[in-house]
Amino acid sequence: MQPAIYLDNNATTRVDPEVVSAMLPFFTEHFGNASSMHGFGTAAGAGLARARTQVQALLGAAHDHEVVFTSGGSESNATAILAALAASPERREIVTSAVEHPAVLALCQYLAKQEGYELHIIPVDDKGRLDLDAYRAALSERVAVVSIMWANNETGTIFPVEHLAVMAKALDIPFHTDAVQMVGKSTLSLADSAIDLLSLSGHKLHAPKGIGALYVKRGTRFRPLIRGGHQERGRRAGTENIPGIVGLGRAAELALAGLADENTRVRGLRDRLEQGLLARIEHCFVTGDVENRLPNTANIAFEFIEGEAILLLLNREGVAASSGSACTSGSLEPSHVMRAMGIPYTAAHGATRFSLSRETTEADIDRVIEVLPGIIARLRGLSPYWNAAEGTAKSFEPAYA
Amino acid sequence: MWNYSEKVKDHFFNPRNVGVLDAPDGVGEVGSIACGDALKLMIKVAPADARITDARFQTFGCGSAIASSSALTEMIIGKTIDEALTVTNQDIAGYLGGLPPEKMHCSVMGAEALRAAIANYRGEALEADDDEDGALVCKCFGITEGLLSRAIRTNALTTVETVTAYTKAGGSCATCRDKIEMVLGDVNAEMVSEGLLESAKAFRYRGRGLGETAPVTTPATARPTPPARPAQLRPAQAAVKPAGAKPAGGPMTLVKKIALIQEALEAVRPTFQRDGGDVELVDVEGDTVSVQLFGTCVDCSMSAFTLHMVQEKLSEALGRPVRVVPADDSMAA
Missing domain, CATH: 3.30.300.130 (Fe-S cluster assembly (FSCA))
Known part of the structure; x- marks a missing residue:
């Protein structure tokens, strides 16, 4: 069954119909190779150039040539990290955080294991906030690259990345940030920042899957990951995915125009959802840094029940969400983000993420607030832990007449 | 989303025999909230013919854990204790029209809870299980040697990866990988000698020098070089x-x-x-x-x-x- 209420926008978003219509001519009409001399190529080249300035505007970048189109977030992350390492082969250390997306964390662990790099994995506290002392201590002239995400995909927690970049810059360390969740949700001004490299992904902002970009600040030392052609000024070979790029450009334009809505209306809906659920369901709490996070993300840990069961029952009610529980991932443990925050296991298995978008409506939110308390109660009714827990809670809450 | 069978979905969405039995004759509890799934099985047994007249469960866990528990109760009600003891995790998975490989441990949990409930009914102290069930192999998920042996035998497992999928053992810190290999090697060897497994398919433990160049060491103190680590390095x-x-x-x-x-x-x-x-x-x-x-x-x-x-x-x-x-x-x- 197709859920009618889609609250899993941190996983992927619906392609905006305006993005689709911007792309369509580039499949059948302006299908040329942007490198060709004829008219077909010229039209494709024009679409490419326009998209580059559209993405530049969303990032607040100083130059359009700082935008390198890639196949998506993972390619951008790999390119950024490997490019920085290749540019400073004498430096043998990497700094990253414990809550990165696997596209960064798994690559860094691979580099540590296979290439002998020394890895500094900066921990977070129980609210998911980065340990700044540990970060400061890890920085040295031996570090080849820092890669720290801007906003966390599971909790929405925002790291003070601009500040972290300044600290790295002081020691002349290239700074990369995986910003796939941040771009399109906050006003950015990379021209004024010390960030050297930034990854973004199209499908997180209503563009299609398979397209993304890497921001490379002018003057940053860089080695391409994919060699062969002169495309993207020699920084990413391969005939450009013109329809995807045009779509990303249009999506960037729409995201820029929607920033105010994202930070007022969408934020308000998110808060309404959270408050509504917390008021109606006992033994649950919001994970992450509540004061400092994406406007669209709510991650709520429901104690004494398991996330997959919540998702299956929500899905039956037409609501799509996601979970950091072990069972949904196919691994046997709750997500590394929940574990890094030290969320107790009684709650980590029931952590459920709702991620909104500009397409989310008040009716969507009200529907979730309506159905979820029953689902939680139903699963707790099945749980051998629940009665005991209820008893404990009661014993701590004096009854008032 | 998992590709669950219609039967699994049915038993998850409409679980049978949920709840608590008053004065149960046997109670089996397996798993823990930490492990991500736990099952409490309660049975009522008629004294005359030792037949299970009622069964209830409470489960903390994913869709297939709840479905496996529900299926288990349906399968054992009406069976005598001796008949119920023949129910394996394969039977539970089969009753449900199959489970995804990563979810087979849910059926193992059901079979283990049944075993524990019957032991409890028969008055066998559960605490004594530790001796009978051998040493704890996987500390992360509390998996004993006995449980591993049963899962390996019942499901003819021959790789560490499938043992992890069926029992969860080794699915966390993986420091017990070597012990899992030892148990797997031993049980497979027994199965080969009993004609239950082709010799070519059997897992051979490398630490004990079965024609290998590695020095022979006594298992109790052996700390052989760990084999290649699993892909998901922590x-x-x-x-x-x-x-x-x-x-x-x-x-x-x-x-x-x-x-x-x-x-x-x-x-x-x-x-x-x-x-x-x-x-x-x-x-x-x-x-x-x-x-x-x-x-x-x-x-x-x-x-x-x-x-x-x-x-x-x-x-x-x-x-x-x-x-x-x-x-x-x-x-x-």
Whole structure:
């Protein structure tokens, strides 16, 4: 069954119909190779150039040539990290955080294991906030690259990345940030920042899957990951995915125009959802840094029940969400983000993420607030832990007449 | 989304026999909230013919865990105790029209709960199970040698990966991988000799020199070179250099080292005690520190993460990377 209420926008978003219509001519009409001399190529080249300035505007970048189109977030992350390492082969250390997306964390662990790099994995506290002392201590002239995400995909927690970049810059360390969740949700001004490299992904902002970009600040030392052609000024070979790029450009334009809505209306809906659920369901709490996070993300840990069961029952009610529980991932443990925050296991298995978008409506939110308390109660009714827990809670809450 | 059969979905959305039995004749409890799934099975048994007249369950877990519990109750009601004992996890999975391989451990949990409930009915002390069920192999998920052997036999498992999928053993910190290989090798060898398994398919444990060049060692004290680590390496096992650690000035005496480790452990103990657990130093061997976890920490699926935290603190205190592993009972003895 197709859920009618889609609250899993941190996983992927619906392609905006305006993005689709911007792309369509580039499949059948302006299908040329942007490198060709004829008219077909010229039209494709024009679409490419326009998209580059559209993405530049969303990032607040100083130059359009700082935008390198890639196949998506993972390619951008790999390119950024490997490019920085290749540019400073004498430096043998990497700094990253414990809550990165696997596209960064798994690559860094691979580099540590296979290439002998020394890895500094900066921990977070129980609210998911980065340990700044540990970060400061890890920085040295031996570090080849820092890669720290801007906003966390599971909790929405925002790291003070601009500040972290300044600290790295002081020691002349290239700074990369995986910003796939941040771009399109906050006003950015990379021209004024010390960030050297930034990854973004199209499908997180209503563009299609398979397209993304890497921001490379002018003057940053860089080695391409994919060699062969002169495309993207020699920084990413391969005939450009013109329809995807045009779509990303249009999506960037729409995201820029929607920033105010994202930070007022969408934020308000998110808060309404959270408050509504917390008021109606006992033994649950919001994970992450509540004061400092994406406007669209709510991650709520429901104690004494398991996330997959919540998702299956929500899905039956037409609501799509996601979970950091072990069972949904196919691994046997709750997500590394929940574990890094030290969320107790009684709650980590029931952590459920709702991620909104500009397409989310008040009716969507009200529907979730309506159905979820029953689902939680139903699963707790099945749980051998629940009665005991209820008893404990009661014993701590004096009854008032 | 998992590709669940219609039968699994039916038993998840409409679970049968949920709840608590008044004065049950047998109760079986397996798993723990830490492991991500747990099942409490209660049975009523007619004294005349030892027939199960009613069964109820309470389950914490995913869709297939709830469906497996529900199916189990349906399967055993009306069976005599002896008949019920023949129900295997394969039967539960089959009744449900199959389970995804990663979810087979849910059916194993059902079969184990049934076994425990019947043992309880027969008055066999569950506590005595430890001896009967052999040593704890996977500390993260509390999986014993006995459970591993049964799962390997019933499902004709021949790889460590499938053992993990069916029992969860080794699915967290993976420090028990070698022990799983030993059990797998032993059970497969038995199955071959009983004609239950083709010799070519059997898993052969490499640490014991079955025609290998590796030296023969006694299993109790053997600490063979670990085989290739599973793909999902955890930060704890990567070459993590503690942030902010200064290189030690010179070689450290063992006494000094242990004192520093004790001091660092004392500092983290309150965190454990808050959660009803505790941690204690067992041994220091080179850069490997064995610690014993107690209380709720023992079968907490977070224990790998916990160890990672301890590892960071110890590395910080010593100014050099160390590896923290759960103490092995047989080695500590």
